[in-house]
Amino acid sequence: MEVDVLKRVPVREQDPKVRATNFEEVCLGYNKEEAMAEATRCLQCKNPQCVKGCPVNIDIPKFIKELAEGRVEDAYRVIGTYSALPAVCGRVCPQESQCEAKCIRGIKGDAVSIGKLERFVADTAREEGVKPEKAEKKNGKKVAVIGSGPAGLTCAGDLAKLGYEVTIFEALHKAGGVLSYGIPEFRLPKEKVVDCEVENVKSLGVKIETNVVIGKSITIDELLTDEGFDAVFIGSGAGLPRFMGIPGENANGVFSANEYLTRSNLMKAFDDSYATPIAAGSKVAVVGGGNVAMDAARTALRLGADVHIVYRRSEEELPARVEEVHHAKEEGIIFDLLTNPTEILVDDNGNVKGMTCIRMELGEPDESGRRRPVEIPGSEFTLDVDTVIMSLGTSPNPLISSTTEGLALNKRKCIVAEEENGQTSKAKVYAGGDAVTGAATVILAMGAGKAAAKGIDEFLSQK
Numbered sequence: 001m002e003v004d005v006l007k008r009v010p011v012r013e014q015d016p017k018v019r020a021t022n023f024e025e026v027c028l029g030y031n032k033e034e035a036m037a038e039a040t041r042c043l044q045c046k047n048p049q050c051v052k053g054c055p056v057n058i059d060i061p062k063f064i065k066e067l068a069e070g071r072v073e074d075a076y077r078v079i080g081t082y083s084a085l086p087a088v089c090g091r092v093c094p095q096e097s098q099c100e101a102k103c104i105r106g107i108k109g110d111a112v113s114i115g116k117l118e119r120f121v122a123d124t125a126r127e128e129g130v131k132p133e134k135a136e137k138k139n140g141k142k143v144a145v146i147g148s149g150p151a152g153l154t155c156a157g158d159l160a161k162l163g164y165e166v167t168i169f170e171a172l173h174k175a176g177g178v179l180s181y182g183i184p185e186f187r188l189p190k191e192k193v194v195d196c197e198v199e200n201v202k203s204l205g206v207k208i209e210t211n212v213v214i215g216k217s218i219t220i221d222e223l224l225t226d227e228g229f230d231a232v233f234i235g236s237g238a239g240l241p242r243f244m245g246i247p248g249e250n251a252n253g254v255f256s257a258n259e260y261l262t263r264s265n266l267m268k269a270f271d272d273s274y275a276t277p278i279a280a281g282s283k284v285a286v287v288g289g290g291n292v293a294m295d296a297a298r299t300a301l302r303l304g305a306d307v308h309i310v311y312r313r314s315e316e317e318l319p320a321r322v323e324e325v326h327h328a329k330e331e332g333i334i335f336d337l338l339t340n341p342t343e344i345l346v347d348d349n350g351n352v353k354g355m356t357c358i359r360m361e362l363g364e365p366d367e368s369g370r371r372r373p374v375e376i377p378g379s380e381f382t383l384d385v386d387t388v389i390m391s392l393g394t395s396p397n398p399l400i401s402s403t404t405e406g407l408a409l410n411k412r413k414c415i416v417a418e419e420e421n422g423q424t425s426k427a428k429v430y431a432g433g434d435a436v437t438g439a440a441t442v443i444l445a446m447g448a449g450k451a452a453a454k455g456i457d458e459f460l461s462q463k
């Protein structure tokens with residue numbers, strides 16, 4: 001295959017018109033010939049900036065070299081030293097602002113398509129049945145991990161590789177955290193990718209107990225005393241949705257993005273063979289402009305609705321990844337920018353019948369550095385919708401903090417933990433991921449899980 005070193009090997013995608021009607025994956029990924037061709041574009045830099053851009057410092061040139069020479073399993077082993085979830089990260093990491101943003105090939109021409117190469121390596125390893133390597137023997141110490149999202153899975157996997165006996169306690173009936181219940185099937189297939197990477201973590205010897213709500217079924221103190229765990233890692237995420245506090249928000253047909261996506265992903269509302277459908281709506285407004293808003297909007301579209309994104313700032317300030325906004329537009333989502341809801345209109349039966357909005361303009365920058373949206377007096381109008389999905393951000397659920405004495409929180413109600421080792425204010429208790437940072441990214445949660453595994457190992461090795 002001929003390669004123009006300045007240009008990426010293009011990746012195949014489903015046609016926008018076709019994919020807007022199905023839940024199949026949008027991006028189809030590289031085949032081996034394409035992946036090896038793209039891998040040859042890497043300069044094998046002596047001082048690889050891409051590695052500095054990766055929050056878990058994957059040896060990117062090393063895995064790309066193995067791939068360029070056709071050794072996919074060796075490439076997988078290189079990535080596996082740093083990441084327990086390569087097929088997930090290859091799909092959902094914001095590479096354009098991390099490794100690829102720093103890629104030296106990108107100074108003149110396109111950056112190497114690192115994420116798509118990672119995805120190819122992980123997918124091929126899975127198809128060929130390659131498994132991560134287990135610890136040779138157990139060290140007799142027990143660690144409990146709360147939550148099976150990327151932070152918990154990474155922490156558990158790293159500890160299991162060091163010989164610890166690890167049990168993950170997960171509140172939901174399915175492991176994976178946001179990877180399972182939040183990010184939609186068309187960006188991150190569940191059975192093929194998420195379930196398989198969870199199985200890989202289990203194959204290291206990690207036990208996962210689902211339907212256990214820490215703080216209700218059992219407390220952290222009980223895990224440490226009655227159940228004999230030597231340390232606990234909290235990776236419980238930030239799953240509590242925010243609302244606007246405007247009139248009508250309690251009406252039937254108003255969802256948080258989390259609920260809407262959970263019903264679709266976890267309860268398979270999109271699949272006619274399941275008995276758990278959703279009141280999907282035919283005219284949907286999604287309020288917010290982040291990745292979660294794009295996911296909710298594109299899910300509603302696939303469930304058959306006309307969808308508007310309502311966002312109070314302009315396109316420039318949209319917090320979602322450029323790729324997600326581009327995909328949403330291609331699929332036919334309408335963007336009502338510089339627009340803010342003021343009231344949800346409700347009919348006599350308590351159902352949404354419209355949403356009053358007001359036009360905004362941008363004023364001076366606020367504390368976030370972005371220009372503050374200011375209402376334009378008299379510009380109210382009604383948006384004709386029957387469903388509203390609020391996607392305004394999330395914060396950690398207070399259940400764990402309210403049932404664990406001595407666990408310090410910051411003013412945003414996130415758990416306070418040391419960045420380098422995850423240690424909280426409570427002895428033997430570590431934390432990381434969204435529970436500590438507030439809603440962030442998969443790779444940052446994984447980085448925090450890794451740091452905490454190292455911190456727990458250092459602490460328990462002294463005993």
Ligand SMILES: Cc1cc2nc3c(=O)[nH]c(=O)nc-3n(C[C@H](O)[C@H](O)[C@H](O)COP(=O)(O)OP(=O)(O)OC[C@H]3O[C@@H](n4cnc5c(N)ncnc54)[C@H](O)[C@@H]3O)c2cc1C
Nearest residue numbers: 147149150151171177178182214237433434440441442445
């Ligand atoms: C819709 C959506 C799309 C996103 N898209 C992207 C993306 O494209 N790229 C990206 O990098 N990031 C994305 N993110 C953010 C990313 O998914 C999160 O930052 C990441 O999952 C955080 O990982 P975590 O392990 O800290 O928490 P989570 O993934 O939230 O996992 C926490 C787990 O803990 C469990 N839990 C909570 N409380 C308890 C309890 N008391 N007892 C037992 N278990 C408990 C929860 O059920 C959950 O399974 C997205 C988020 C959402 C919601």
Ligand code: SF4
Nearest residue numbers: 042043045050103104
């Ligand atoms: S910076 Fe880019 S070109 Fe250099 S080693 Fe990393 S991926 Fe290859």
